[in-house]
Amino acid sequence: MNIQETINKAIRAGLQEIYNVDIENVEFQATRKDFEGDITVVVFPFLKVIKGNPVEIGTKLGTYLTENVTEITKFNVVKGFLNLVLSDAYFIENFETSYQIDNFGIKEPESGQKSVMVEYSSPNTNKPLHLGHIRNNLLGYSVAEIIKASGKKVYKTQIINDRGIHICKSMLAWQKWGNGETPESTSLKGDKLVGNYYVKFDQEYKKEILDLVSKGYAEDDAKKQAPLLLEAQEMLQKWEANDKAVVDLWKEMNQWVYDGFEQTYKALGVDFDKNYYESDTYLLGKDIVSEGLEKGVFYKKDDGSVWIDLTDDGLDEKIVLRSDGTAVYMTQDIGTAIQRIKDYPDVGGLVYTVGNEQDYHFKVLFLILKKLGFDWAKNLYHLSYGMVDLPSGKMKSREGTVVDADDLLLDMTNTAREISEDLGKLEGYTDGEKASLFKTIGLGALKYHILKVDPKKRILFDPKESIDFQGNTGPFIQYTYARIQSILRKADFDYALVSNGNETVLEDKEKSVLKQLALFPEVVQQAAENYSPAVIANYTYDLVKEYNSFYQSIPILAAEDEQEKIFRVQLSKKTSEVIKSAFDMLGIEVPERM
Structure with missing residues (x-):
């Protein structure tokens, strides 16, 4: 009790x-x-x-x-x-119990319990990952790790949007202006190479629109009649008709992108248990739409397009199949959800990590799945999050003004190098150790800066502001962890001995740390229930503040009483373990020394 x-x-x-x-x-x-x-x-x-x-x-x-x-x-x-x-005895006895637990606050999944699937990233194969994808990946990965720590089995997944008009735009531009270049011939990551042709298409498309307008077309008509767009639409129809030349080019260029994505995911420190591809799941979605049409869930308009009427539910009418028979995003998402439950029958809930501009889409999706009769549809959750802005303004991928994810990761490492060198904290490090530390600090700063904010809030991200060794930042917490490791290395006595709780009188600063540590199991559960890494991040910052106040006020290794010295080292050790557990859930590494 x-x-x-x-x-x-x-x-x-x-x-x-x-x-x-x-x-x-x-x-x-x-x-x-x-x-x-x-x-x-x-x-x-x-x-x-x-x-x-x-x-x-x-x-x-x-x-x-x-x-x-x-x-x-x-x-x-x-x-x-x-x-x-x-009483002091209560806190000490409670601490002594938790001190013996290796993974304090972390629960193992119970047998027979339903698992949870978390979807994140879900990129398009017409461009590289950017800053917006970084928030998505960090948020989804962290939520998955938090749910796992709360005692549930978790599957991490993504849906790769590898088909559609956007992909055809990149393919068409490469055909026209690529001169056969490849990632190998250009020394570019494949996702960057393909993304360049997405930008190229947009540039040439705009030229065609201006040309048609100059010839008397209305702007809306010019956008629809531009030859490049018509060619891209024709390519999409050929792809859906399984035209060999189009499909072969699509496979080749998509593989370039997959290889590029994999490098970015590895650098970012995220992973997936299974990838789904829109090119597979949209077919199941089309089959389900046909079945729903027969059951009266959907209806067909005169032009042959298929819709669902959700006006009685407070929503609008929604198209699920175009008049030419091609699928829309909703078709694919219906198929993907159903396929996932087929693949993982033990899944009791699906969490979709997608930006808040898609709030309405997911309301419609979840309602459609319920109307199709799937009981598990009541356990679907849209982890909606705000966009990431930069001081320079909003990003636009087709105009080539996005902040590339790989470039940002490199920039964070370089910024960490500059700040660390200015602070002069690098004595005794080899070049290899320095490079590893800069990456750990830079990536930790980026992740913490993004994850400490409530997911629903919009973020203004300033790389330099995130790398600060003071305040509510990743490096500040990493530095505290490293400081504790230094204490433990210097502790040349057996501090594993359990102290006598009935005789120890606590200092106020010790008690504050103990109270904060005791909250950790509850915080993990709260973060899981709310799908919020910010709960973990800000708890960890509060713990570190309490610990640093204790560290600065009370002697640890210099304590005169042997029992007090043992207890304070134990308190330091458990604090570092909780910091590491918390940062593991955020996907952030902690260095042994800084």
Whole structure:
């Protein structure tokens, strides 16, 4: 039984004894820092069944608890809040239990439990990954790791959008202006090479539009009638008709992109258990649409296009198949969801990590799957997140103004190098160790800066601001971890011995660290329930602040009392373990020294 359960039971017994009333729930809060206490009981809800002054009720209840709960040593009442002070022995005994646990706060999956699938990245094969993809990947990967740490089996997946008009635009441009160049002949990553031709198509397409407008076409008509666009549309139809030449070129150029993506994923430190491809799943989607048409879930318009009417559900009509029989994104997403459940029957929930500009799309998708009769559709979740902006403005991939993911990762490493060299923290490092450290710091800064923000919020990302050895940053937390490793290396005595909790008197700074550590299991569960790495990131920052305050105020290795020295090293060690566990969930490495 944890302390809240113990206090809850005692409060119910106390209110029964004092006022002869029974209550169902007790509301707890963390005690505000400006008041003495470790846990706070909110008295106001009791007024529903007890007539009286909340301060008087709190005082009587506090007196009862100090007399009947050994862990509570004293109390104070502020208005309608009963602040309880817990004994040093309670905190130390609780710590000693957690100290013996290697993966404190991390749960193993229970047998028979439904698993969760998390989708992220899901790029198009007409361009390289950019800054927006970085937030998507970091968020999806971290959410998957957090859900796993909360005690569920997790599958990490992506859907690669490898077909459609955008891919045909890159292919057509390469045919016309590529002169047969390849990633090998240009020394370019394949995704970058293909992305260049996507930009080239847009440039030439705009020229054609201007030319048609100059000949008297309305701008909207010029956009539809531009020869390049018509050729791209014809190529898409040939692809869907399985034209050999088109399909062969599509396979070759897509492989260039897959190889490029894989290099970026490796550098970013994310992975997947299974890849899905739109070129496969859209076919299943088309079959499902046909079945739904027969069942009356969908209807066909005069032009042959297939739609669903969701107006009675507060949404609009939505197309699921074009008049020429080609699929839309919704068709593919229907097929992908169904295929995933076929492949992984133990999946109980799907999490889609996709930007908030697709909020409406996923409302429609989830509703369509429910109307098609799939029970698991009620367990679908759209992890909607805000866009990433830069001081220079919004990115546009077809105009070639995106921040390339590979370039950003390199820039973060170089920025970490510059700042570290300025601070002069590199004595005794080999060149190889320096290069590894710069990468660890740079990537840690990037990941933490993005993940510490609530997913729903838009981010303005400044690379230099993220690499700071002070404040709420990745490097600040990494430096604290490395500092603790230095303490552990210097501890030339057996600190594995368990201290005697009944004799140790805690300093306030020690108690603050213990209280923060004790929250970790609850924080992991909270982060999983809310699909929010920000909960983990900001918890870790709070833990590090408490630890650094302890470190700066109280001697650790220089403590005169042997028992105190052992306890403080143990406290340091467990703090570093929790930092590492938390950063593992964020996909961030921690260095042994900095």
